[in-house]
Amino acid sequence: MLNSINTNPGALLALQNLNATNTELATTQSRINTGKKVANAKDNGAIWSMAKMQSASSSSLNAVKDSLQRGQSTIDVGLAAGDTITDLLMKMKEKALAASDTSLNSTSLKALKTDFDSLRDQITKAAQNAMFNGVSLVAATVKPLVFLANADGGSFTVMAQTMSLEGLGLTGTSTFNTATEAATMIADMTTALLTATNKLSALGTASVGLDTHLTFIGKLQDSLDAGVGNLVDADLAKESAKLQSLQTKQQLGVQALSIANQTPQTILSLFQG
Known part of the structure; x- marks a missing residue:
């Protein structure tokens, strides 16, 4: 693998994985907070539209x-x-x-x-x-x-x-x-x-x-x-279990990124003698 102080592929990969985990974590926390897996059209446009129409029918009753x-x-x-x-x-x-x-x-x-x-x-x-x-x-x-x-x-x-x-x-x-x-x-x-x-x-x-x-x-x-x-509606039992998993994954991602960021330090050791 190319050793470079300009580009750190390991850190980039670790950062991508950490960002993905953070995104999933934010989604799970939103579902737990709202109690819904589809809270707005952005979550799932087709399902949101169907739910709104059915809600309108129910309200009109x-x-x-x-x-x-x-x-x-x-x-x-x-x-x-x-x-x-x-x-x-x-x-x-x-x-x-x-x-x-x-x-x-x-x-x-x-x-x-x-x-x-x-x-x-x-x-x-x-x-x-x-x-x-x-x-x-x-x-x-x-x-x-x-x-x-x-x-x-x-x-x-x-x-x-x-x-x-x-x-x-x-x-x-x-x-x-x-x-x-x-x-x-x-x-x-x-x-x-x-x-x-x-x-x-x-x-x-x-x-x-x-x-x-x-x-x-x-x-x-x-x-x-x-x-x-x-x-x-969200399955809160499932989302709660997923939250625990993602929080652990997030902590590991932070550690992986920290380790990857230390890689360029090994290059510095080559100039020390």
Whole structure:
């Protein structure tokens, strides 16, 4: 090998190896600090791009979950109102049945009529007040409600189930004044009660469907997040072991460079005699 004080091939090689080790060490330390093997586009452009797109899809599902949860609350309020209305209808039917007894005196009949009218008016109040965030599924004039279903803007539609007096086949003047009229009202109340229970059943079915879809969206989001993690997350156990190895390698590299730098000193000994 050429002995020269201008060029030290051994030192150059040792320096190259030490620089390579330092680069690997910096990469490993970055992965440990960030917890990611692909932290930016510079690390791996293709993987970083894929991960960003999947992360965007997962993040957008938060808006879908918020929309579906509002739907849950709106339906729950409607179901609560529906339960109240069916209870009122049952009591109204009971009052009408009691008033159909021809042996009642006028005072008793009038008291039953007053109770019946009060229960009827409560149905209107229950339907009008069954709102969540200004939205109702059971009020007098409502339309189907449309909620977000996916990250692409798809929709989940819940049909309105009007439970106002008109929606139940009754009116604000539905009442009785005689036992005969009360007997007729019994059939009307039976029909209204059947209508109310059918509409309540439809709301319940919609609620189950919305709950199921919300659960699916949650699982989908978890799967997307896990997929992103598989793409960019670092194996910290592996990186920790590698860190120990590289630190040892770095120390040896420094020693090798120090030894290589001492080589020109042997040339000086040739001039000493």
